[in-house]
Amino acid sequence: DVKVTQSSRYLVKRTGEKVFLECVQDMDHENMFWYRQDPGLGLRLIYFSYDVKMKEKGDIPEGYSVSREKKERFSLILESASTNQTSMYLCASSSGAGAPHIRRNTGELFFGEGSRLTVL
Amino acid sequence: AQRVTQPEKLLSVFKGAPVELKCNYSYSGSPELFWYVQYSRQRLQLLLRHISRESIKGFTADLNKGETSFHLKKPFAQEEDSAMYYCALDLLGGGATNKLIFGTGTLLAVQP
Numbered sequence: 001d002v003k004v005t006q007s008s009r010y011l012v013k014r015t016g017e018k019v020f021l022e023c024v025q026d027m028d029h030e031n032m033f034w035y036r037q038d039p040g041l042g043l044r045l046i047y048f049s050y051d052v053k054m055k056e057k058g059d060i061p062e063g064y065s066v067s068r069e070k071k072e073r074f075s076l077i078l079e080s081a082s083t084n085q086t087s088m089y090l091c092a093s094s095s096g097a098g099a100p101h102i103r104r105n106t107g108e109l110f111f112g113e114g115s116r117l118t119v120l
Numbered sequence: 121a122q123r124v125t126q127p128e129k130l131l132s133v134f135k136g137a138p139v140e141l142k143c144n145y146s147y148s149g150s151p152e153l154f155w156y157v158q159y160s161r162q163r164l165q166l167l168l169r170h171i172s173r174e175s176i177k178g179f180t181a182d183l184n185k186g187e188t189s190f191h192l193k194k195p196f197a198q199e200e201d202s203a204m205y206y207c208a209l210d211l212l213g214g215g216a217t218n219k220l221i222f223g224t225g226t227l228l229a230v231q232p
Contacts, residue, residue, distance in 0.1 A: 004163075035222075042206060042223055042224035043222035044222075045220075048219055108169070109156075109164075109166070109220060
């Protein structure tokens with residue numbers, strides 16, 4: 001059974017603080033994703049990664065960075081949190097397909113339970 | 121630009137009534153479409169994908185390329201179907217376009 005674990009379910013931070021959101025998956029998946037989920041806006045992709053030390057920007061990368069030092073772990077970093085980053089953050093993983101330089105997402109994403117971040 | 125549109129934020133039906141959750145997409149390439157579901161206090165999970173042509177929990181969805189739609193249907197709604205439903209588009213074609221784009225979601229409320 002695929003398990004994607006997000007280390008923090010609820011966080012409260014102050015404006016300007018540095019925030020780390022950690023995500024670990026145990027299925028040896030190549031692909032990992034960070035989305036934010038907001039009412040009325042759905043899920044929006046922040047960053048994704050197809051391999052260790054590899055990252056690509058999603059649709060809303062501004063104000064965020066990521067780190068993937070190990071295959072099973074994908075971290076989202078808010079360098080200086082702002083109130084408009086108050087949101088639910090979802091991590092997901094999926095198995096890849098194809099050549100290493102073009103790993104196609106096989107379509108099924110496995111999601112974590114989410115991390116609800118409040119920035120005051 | 122690639123886009124997934126779910127026009128209804130909320131769909132309320134009575135138990136036993138038919139359900140249709142609308143999804144339209146905008147994409148010039150060959151799309152692969154999915155429905156994801158999030159039940160209360162549970163994580164988001166895959167419900168079905170168009171390529172499988174399967175029925176899951178009584179739900180079906182047919183890809184209509186002419187109308188660029190992928191509506192989710194169920195003939196008789198059950199209370200346990202109440203959840204948030206997201207339509208998602210996988211951009212095929214190789215290169216870096218290997219990611220899912222989600223719609224804004226539709227909350228289905230099935231009344232007893």
